[in-house]
Structure formats: structure tokens, C-alpha cells
């Protein structure tokens with residue numbers, strides 16, 4: 100057991116855990132941040148994707164001790180009102196079926212768009228192919244990433260004006 | 261004066277003004293027809309209220325059926341809101357918990373919910389609207405037939421006569437409930453058939469807890485259960501001394517061939533269970549893939565089969581046939597692998613049991629747990645959570661029972677959580693099946709004899725003996741044979757037909773080629789015959805079949821796509837819906853690749869365009885992915901794939917594009933969660949045949965030698 104300080108969704112928190120505990124279980128069991136999902140536990144499905152300093156990471160295989168001072172963003176910290184362009188696009192195109200994989204999909208998509216604000220179809224397919232959706236919502240996911248890029252570029256250009 | 265709960269509710273109702281209809285929708289068992297004025301949020305169950313209108317105009321609907329991603333929680337209320345004629349934005353949908361007093365068929369499975377409830381849903385909405393109109397008409401002293409409604413308002417015949425539903429709730433609540441009401445005509449629909457987004461979207465997109473695995477209750481402990489690795493093995497002894505020394509571990513207990521490790525947190529339990537030493541009975545004779553092959557071979561030869569259907573004289577006809585075509589098809593066991601693994605919360609206390617979790621059949625969970633614990637059913641309360649997929653797995657309540665049994669032993673509220681490995685190796689699979697088909701053609705290339713034998717492992721009747729093309733062929737013999745395997749099986753999305761259709765639609769393609777016929781025209785000719793002169797009993801409507809076939813041929817430009825696009829056709833009837841598909845394959849870098857699927861579906865009235873598309877496209881991707889990659893194999897009773905690194909699920913870079921069209925003919929709606937899946941394997945196999953001239957007889961198609969068995 101160790102006392103570990105974390106910066107999660109812009110808030111400082113402290114937990115008493117075994118330092119080997121994957122970040123996923125610290126979020127879920129110790130901090131009741133339940134939006135990040137468990138799907139496989141072996142970095143195969145992407146359901147547990149969170150950002151570490153803005154980079155998408157699989158929290159199911161990330162020991163909490165390695166997070167250090169990095170800033171962690173989970174689905175709860177993306178935008179509470181669902182106003183992030185990716186969330187808006189996801190709703191507009193009605194992407195979720197069971198919804199279970201979608202937090203991971205959204206965190207992956209939003210990270211992809213930060214790096215590549217105007218992705219081609221191939222960029223989108225490649226960038227999203229690490230996340231499994233058992234319900235098969237892939238077509239809408241691809242469309243929604245494209246749509247999110249459009250929404251973001253419109254809101255950026257209005258901001259500039 | 262003592263304030264009883266009821267009077268409190270009545271007072272609240274007077275303050276808030278809530279009109280609530282408690283009657284026969286969702287097949288309510290309570291016979292009321294009475295209207296209550298009360299707050300359904302406070303005591304919905306007591307007053308049997310599923311539809312409530314607050315005087316603010318807000319409409320609250322309770323959705324009784326479990327949501328597994330099939331969109332029921334959105335589709336049901338659409339129908340009510342349509343007939344009630346309210347603005348969709350004013351509707352709030354809540355999940356109702358299990359209540360056997362109120363609801364019938366509070367389950368998800370068999371794609372049957374909409375079919376079951378269509379009339380009840382419309383009646384709920386239309387009755388409320390009727391009463392609101394009556395109330396307004398009385399107030400204006402006008403003939404109700406001169407009033408109309410629009411988006412939550414009643415509009416009278418004279419200038420300025422417009423009242424919001426919210427303002428009419430008190431008056432409407434005092435009126436008698438009409439026995440009969442008129443429904444809207446299809447032309448008046450504004451919501452039904454439109455693109456309506458999922459009612460849970462906001463919660464999903466912001467990561468709100470709502471799934472079973474998200475359950476956290478005061479005092480709750482976490483448990484994982486170690487089951488025998490091999491199907492058929494018996495636990496003889498175990499040593500938990502090391503486990504108990506691990507941090508965070510509260511208890512280790514054993515019941516029914518299992519050992520449960522109970523602890524404070526998921527990770528601690530995961531670590532501790534690795535230290536458990538279990539000893540099992542001899543496993544050397546347990547089932548392997550080779551055992552199953554031997555059983556299939558035997559099953560194909562045995563004469564102890566069950567005859568499922570017999571028309572004419574197959575043996576005599578085949579002896580006379582000018583040409584005989586034969587082929588054997590086989591599929592492996594499959595895991596359901598919904599993204600959310602199995603889990604359930606249980607709190608067993610003297611006198612009361614609380615169950616919380618994901619189940620497609622809450623009522624059977626209640627019954628089974630009551631029986632298991634020897635307590636009255638009405639002391640077992642079941643709360644439904646949203647489900648991270650189901651695909652049939654959550655029709656089996658084994659994991660809920662485990663949780664209840666464990667809680668009763670350790671006397672603590674507990675969440676039993678299956679890891680992905682537990683989920684994939686824990687059983688209840690799609691059964692492995694082998695099919696043998698035989699067809700006899702006469703000189704003109706007409707099929708005069710048709711034979712099917714299905715040999716399944718825990719599959720029951722692995723045929724669907726009354727389905728098309730039966731009804732079009734004079735001499736038919738259909739047989740099934742079942743092996744009892746130690747490997748547990750259960751319904752998997754589109755049970756049996758998920759592979760039967762694939763095999764049969766591939767075989768019929770082979771028949772068409774042998775007969776020198778176009779596969780589409782061949783089916784159309786048969787269906788004409790069924791229309792005029794069917795052979796024996798049939799369960800399908802030939803005209804609806806014909807329509808989806810014609811439409812898919814047109815939409816996919818069947819036979820007109822040029823030499824580089826290789827098409828495969830398939831059509832299947834299941835869960836009372838009809839789906840025709842054309843898959844397209846191209847040769848890309850020397851390799852065949854399935855690039856596109858066109859589907860035409862007749863599921864009657866399309867309730868939600870968005871949800872319907874999702875179900876069809878999702879079903880096709882599911883069917884395609886599992887036909888290409890899905891396989892669970894066994895060695896001495898042990899599943900050889902344990903997680904997604906070796907058990908391959910389809911990913912987003914491996915999908916064909918899909919077009920989903922609907923006949924949308926206004927017939928009462930039928931199932932949509934399953935029927936798009938069965939035709940896909942056949943359409944894909946036939947397209948790949950067109951591209952490569954190689955038949956695919958064995959699933960999964962990818963990376964296997966697919967020569968005939």
C-alpha cells in the first residue's frame with residue numbers, strides 16, 4: 100500500500116493503493132469514476148482508454164505508480180455537458196448501441212483529432228481500429244469522427260473571428 | 261392526523277398535478293382501467309402507472325424491457341409518444357425495474373418485444389390523447405371531434421382555443437377511460453419511422469455509471485469465482501492458504517464446483533486468485549476438437565435421427581434424379597463476448613434479497629434465486645441495469661445465481677465480476693454444428709428432392725424444418741441428431757439460424773450453379789410455386805419474401821456490376837422478418853476481399869430509422885465478423901482461446917460497407933435484433949465463391965483450409 104497523488108480531470112486526488120494497481124481499477128474502484136470501462140484487461144479492446152497528458156493510453160495495463168505528475172483525463176473530464184465536438188457528433192449520428200465501448204472510442208477519437216484535425220477516411224479507420232465494438236457500430240464511428248472534425252473546424256473559425 | 265404514505269402521495273399529486281394512466285400497456289396484469297392522480301415517480305408500482313403527464317407538460321414513460329443495445333428503450337416510447345402526439349423533447353424515459361404484478365414479458369430475447377407490444381403501446385398513447393381532447397372539449401363546450409392535437413396541445417375549432425396537455429391533466433384524470441380508441445393513420449406519423457437518437461446517449465457520452473459492472477452499494481465487497489478450467493472436470497480439493505494472506509482478501513469459499521475469492525477491490529481479488537491451488541478429477545478423457553469431429557462423423561451415419569419433416573418421398577426422388585449435389589458445412593463453438601463481461605450484485609438478507617445487474621430475463625432470475633435460496637419470490641427484488649451487450653448470453657442467469665448464492669454464504673452484499681477470461685472460458689456458447697445437404701435435380705434443372713441432416717453438440721433441433729425453401733420442393737427429408745456435450749451452450753444471436761442460414765444459402769447457390777440458373781431467379785420461381793401450390797405446412801409469407809428479393813436485386817444492381825465485382829446472394833426469414841442480402845467481393849492485391857453488403861429488410865413498420873439501421877448494420881457486421889474469424893476450440897475440455905488476443909473479434913478496419921434498406925410496408929412491426937445476421941454468412945461465402953470459384957464449407961472462413969470436409 101502506498102499513498103499516491105494523482106491529477107485527474109484537473110483535480111488533485113489521493114489514493115491508498117498497491118502501486119502496481121492498474122489506473123483503470125484505481126479510477127473505478129477507488130475514485131468511483133466509472134465511465135472508463137473494463138473490456139479485456141490486456142490492452143486489446145480499448146474500452147479503458149484515458150488520456151495521460153493528452154495521449155490516449157490503455158489504463159487496464161498502466162500501473163498507477165507510473166502516472167506520476169501527469170495529468171489524467173477520463174470520459175468524465177472530456178466535457179460534462181457533452182459539448183465536445185466528438186460527443187456532439189456521436190449524438191448527432193446516434194453512434195451508441197449498447198454504449199459500453201463508447202467511452203474508449205470517444206477518448207481515442209478526440210485524441211486523434213487533436214493530433215490530426217483533418218483526418219482522411221484512411222486516417223480515421225487506422226486510428227480507430229484499436230478499439231473493439233462488439234455491437235458493430237464501426238461505420239457510424241468513422242462517420243462521426245469525420246463529422247467531429249467538421250464541427251471542430253467550424254467552431255475554431257468562429258472563435259477566431 | 262397521521263400522514264400515511266398514500267395520503268402523502270395524494271397531497272404531492274395535488275401540488276404537482278400529475279395525470280397518470282395505469283392500464284393495459286405492456287400487457288399490464290392489473291385489470292384497472294382506473295386513472296390515478298398521483299406522482300408515479302414516488303410510487304409507480306403501487307398504482308400501475310407507466311405513462312404520466314405532469315402539469316408542466318413533461319411526459320414520463322417507463323420502459324419495462326431490458327436494454328441490451330437493441331434500442332428498445334427508445335423504440336417503445338416513440339410509439340406511445342406518436343399516438344399521444346407530444347413533442348419528443350418533452351418525453352423522459354425511465355427504466356422500470358422487475359415487477360411481475362405489472363408486466364408480462366419483461367424480457368429481451370427472440371426479437372419479440374415490439375411485435376408483442378405494438379398494439380398496447382399505441383393504445384396507451386391514443387387513450388391518453390383521447391381523454392385530453394375530451395377534457396379540452398368540455399372546457400370549451402365544443403364537440404370533441406372538432407378538436408385536434410399537435411405536439412402536446414389540444415386545439416379547438418374556435419380562434420384562440422389552444423391548451424397544453426399539462427393544463428388539462430387534472431380534468432382529464434377525472435374522465436372515464438374509453439374502451440376503444442382510434443389510432444393515427446400512417447400518413448399522420450411524425451415520429452414513427454423518423455431518425456430518433458438513443459434516449460441514453462447523453463449518459464453514455466459523458467460516462468455516467470449505468471451498467472451492471474458500475475454497481476456500487478454501501479458495504480459491497482467484490483468477488484471473482486474460479487471455475488474448473490475444463491468442461492467436465494470436478495473440483496476435488498483446493499488450498500487457499502496463500503490467497504488468504506494476500507492484501508485486501510476477506511474470504512475464500514467454495515460452492516458447486518467453484519471457489520469464490522472475496523475481497524475489497526477488483527485488483528486485489530485478481531491478484532489473489534492467482535495463488536489459489538485447485539485440484540480436479542481426471543481430465544484426460546474430456547472433449548477435444550478431435551472428439552467433436554468424431555461425433556460429427558458418427559452423427560452423419562447414425563440411423564437414430566429425429567425426422568423433423570418429411571414431404572413426398574425423398575429417397576425415391578433422389579434415386580431418379582438426373583443430377584445430385586451434396587455438401588457438408590460446419591461451424592465451431594462461439595463465445596458471446598459482449599463487451600461488458602458477466603457480473604451481478606446480490607445482497608441476501610433475512611427476509612429480503614436484492615439483485616442488481618444485467619439480465620435479459622429478470623423474472624427468471626427472480627424465480628431461480630427464490631428457488632435456490634428457498635425464499636418467497638416476492639421477497640426477491642430485481643433492479644435492471646443497462647447492459648453492455650448480450651447477444652443471448654444474458655438469457656442465462658448462471659452469474660446472477662452465483663452472486664446470490666455467494667452473498668447468502670458470506671452474508672455480505674457482493675458484486676461478482678467475471679474477468680474477460682472468465683467470460684470467454686465460462687461456457688454457454690453457440691453450439692458447434694455440422695450440416696449435410698443433398699439436392700436432386702431433374703433434366704430441366706428443377707430441384708425435385710431436398711435433404712438436410714443437422715448434427716449438433718447441445719444444439720437441440722439444429723434445423724428449422726418448416727422454413728423456405730421447404731414448401732417449394734416436392735420431396736423433402738429433414739433430420740436432426742444431437743450430442744450431449746459437457747460444454748455448455750445457449751442461445752446466441754439468432755439461435756441455430758446464425759449458421760444454418762449461412763450453410764443453406766451457400767448450398768442453394770451451389771444448386772443454382774449446378775442447375776445453370778440465376779440464384780435470384782431460382783428463389784423467385786420457387787416462391788411462385790409456393791404461392792400457387794405449396795407443399796405441406798409453411799411458416800412464411802411468399803409475397804414478403806418475393807418483395808425483399810426483388811428489391812435487393814434492384815438496389816444492389818444484381819448481375820450488372822461488371823466483371824470486377826463478384827456478387828453473392830442470400831435471403832432468409834427469421835423472427836418473423838425477411839432479409840435479403842447481396843455481398844460483393846473484389847480481388848485486391850491478388851486476395852479476395854468482401855467490400856460491400858446491400859440488405860433489404862421487411863420488418864413491417866420501421867419504428868426508429870436510426871435504431872433499425874443500427875440493428876441491421878450491426879447484425880451484418882456481427883454475422884460477417886464471426887463467419888470470417890470466430891472460433892472457440894477445445895483441448896481436453898479446456899477452451900483454447902481466453903481473451904481477444906487469440907479470440908478474434910472483427911475490428912473497424914476489416915468491415916465491408918453496408919447499405920440497409922427497408923420495405924417499410926406498414927405491417928405490424930416484427931423483430932430486428934437478430935434477423936439481419938443469418939443471411940450474411942451465405943451472401944459472403946457466395947460472393948467469395950464468385951470471386952475465387954472456391955466454396956467455403958467451414959467457418960471461420962479466414963485462415964483455414966476450406967476444402968470440403
Ligand code: FES
Pocket residue numbers: 136137138139140141142143144145146147148157158159160
Ligand atoms: S480493457 Fe484495456 S484495452 Fe481492453
Ligand code: FES
Pocket residue numbers: 195196197198199200201231232233234235236329599648649
Ligand atoms: S456499442 Fe456496444 S460494444 Fe460498442
